[in-house]
Amino acid sequence: MTEILPLSRSQITPAVLAALAEDAPYGDLTSQLLIPEAARVVAVLNAREPGIFSGTAVFDAAMELTDPAISVQWQLADGEEFASGAELAVVEGPARSVLTAERVGLNLVQRMSGIATLTAQYVTAVTAVPGNRSRVVDTRKTTPGLRALERFAVRCGGGHNHRYSLSDAVMAKDNHLAVLSQGDHRKLTAVLSTLRPRLSHTTHIEVEVDSIAQIEPVLAAGVDTIMLDNFSLEELREGVRLVAGRALVEASGNVRLETIAQIAATGVDIISVGALTHSVRALDLGLDVRFGSESR
Template structure:
């Protein structure tokens, strides 16, 4: 959940970083009593995400600025559409412009890319989820954008669930216990409500992991043939997640293999910000 407190904390820090002692350019060039009206215009089609964050950038700069959003987060738009109208003191609008756009463009880029992945998997059982490959400090923002694009969120942090990856397993099985025994013993130390996921990168690891009563098994960087074999081996005994090598070109085939979840790090770590612009149309004296 992206709360108002989180939005204001992050946006305020961004505004202070961008204008620690005010906007020297606007203070020099723009009359103090000038009032502006600006339109937020889409330069390309996409899915909106971050409207509340965009509004916060202006609100926290000057409470006299009003932001009228034309569409809600999660809605689609076309190139040329006016997405919002911003009205208020011209200096403050110019000062907040870049921060508001930076957040909105990135979040809308994530939502738009996520929507493309979701569209590729609509007739399969698989859901598209993000990963922890997010921008430090902006995870709640980027996770919200994934949801706005029709995707789902993986565990939010290391505190939310157990997810044993290859390095964990290497250490866990360095003693005398087998993989199954080590996982089963670890499972016994968890509360009954805690979710336990294990990553495997070979077919022969699947049965030993399942024997430990694991909730989710991640098939990491499996070939298409091995993905289908893996799903058949699991046979409903755990949630099956596919990870690694996922792109818009491969996601449909991966989803069609029968997996329940496809995790896509590219949703947040390789996304391109959407092209949105703020066009000032009127500048007048108050």
Template sequence: MLTESHVRATVAAALEEDAPWGDLTGEALVPAEARASAVLVAREDGVLAGAAVAEVAFHEVDPATDVQLLLHDGDLLKEGAVVATVEGAARAVLRAERVALNFVQRMSGIATQTRAYVDAVAGTGVRIVDTRKTTPGLRAFERHAVVCGGGRNHRFSLSDAVMAKDNHLAVLGDDPARITAALRDARERLPHTVHLEVEVDRLDQIDAVLAAGVDTIMLDNFSLADLRAGVAAIAGRALVEASGGITLDGIREVAETGVDLISVGALTHSARALDLGLDVEVAG
């Protein structure tokens, strides 16, 4: 979850990174008494995310900077839309500009890409979920952006749920009975609130996993035909998640195989930043 304390700490670190010894350009060229009014503008269509994070960036540099948010996270953007107005000491506004834009552009890009995937499966009942393929240190920001775009969050970290992937199963070996026993033992030792998911990459692994009473089975890199066969084999006894190599062009066909969830790493690891800009209107 994106908390206020986490936002402030992360934004403060970003500002320190961007101006560790001050803004030499602003201090050299801009009079200390100068004021600036600016607008944060969308330069293309998309979905907004990170508006409040941008606001924090301006306030971290100078709490007296006045930021008025006219649009909010999750709102649809049209080219030319004014997201916020900013007014304050010119040096402070200019110092915060790049960090504020970096957050809102990155997060809005993720929200926009997520919305495209969600729209592509509309009417199927399938949930689009993110993965742990996020920028280190920015996971909470990027996952918030996924939700702004209409997606859902998968487990946040390794500490949130049990997810046995192919490498975990490889350690256990190919014996189906051993895999079932290991998963059952894990289930017995886990608190009742902990979700248990297992990734399989072959149809012949499903029975052993099902026998352990898991909550979700991920069908990884399955063909459409094998996805349909996997859904039929599981037959409602666990949630079915599809993952691996899923593109926007092909996601509708994946959704129509009957899976419950589709996890897409591209929501976060391949999203293009949305073009927003800060335009100074008045300086004096």
């Protein structure tokens, strides 16, 4: 397994604190009333279906930010595959605190592991294509406030990240071009050519096109990546032929698990998949108490 660029504490903490504040703004009323203050618990994070795990540090943060006295012992690492019924981690600490942090910790790693698992399925479909060179990448169609976590989960599944935010690269999409060209593709080259002199040499320029006719005017402006949006397979093959290595070619729009292998076979360099984050199903994981005790 390749090394996965980790999440930073500054990315994890705000998201987890916001979730904890949402779930228990004035404390956990049930645990405070029912559970003795001195009670301790040992609980197991169990997999109720198979998948790829993502979110060890996020789950740790949910526990630690609730109570530093909680300890978590992991049986696997981010990006590792697990079977249904596997014990993924053992959690031990004050019972009230574990019960308070439980749902937030589960919600986050269930979603992240769902993303990692779905991403791995797309990556597997692409890598099975003979001579494949396509990367599976995510999009900005992420849950507000959870982008860093969800994009980490994509990496855990073997995928790659697109630009992180609007500030990271120039990416002119259909609506930008509609404003600029007013339907005249000949205007695109002149307008797009003004970008490079105004940018740092490290800034990437990508332009989305929705027709074969737009490819040459856009390429003439010296862009780094051209996105072929909602092209048919035949049009993708023609687009790759026309670009001929002058820029990276990205396929986007209506990419599904059952079609991604055919898209990869057209020779595109990048396949962006919004479904990795915008419509994923959370995996079924559970935190089950193994035994509890009351300190004497």
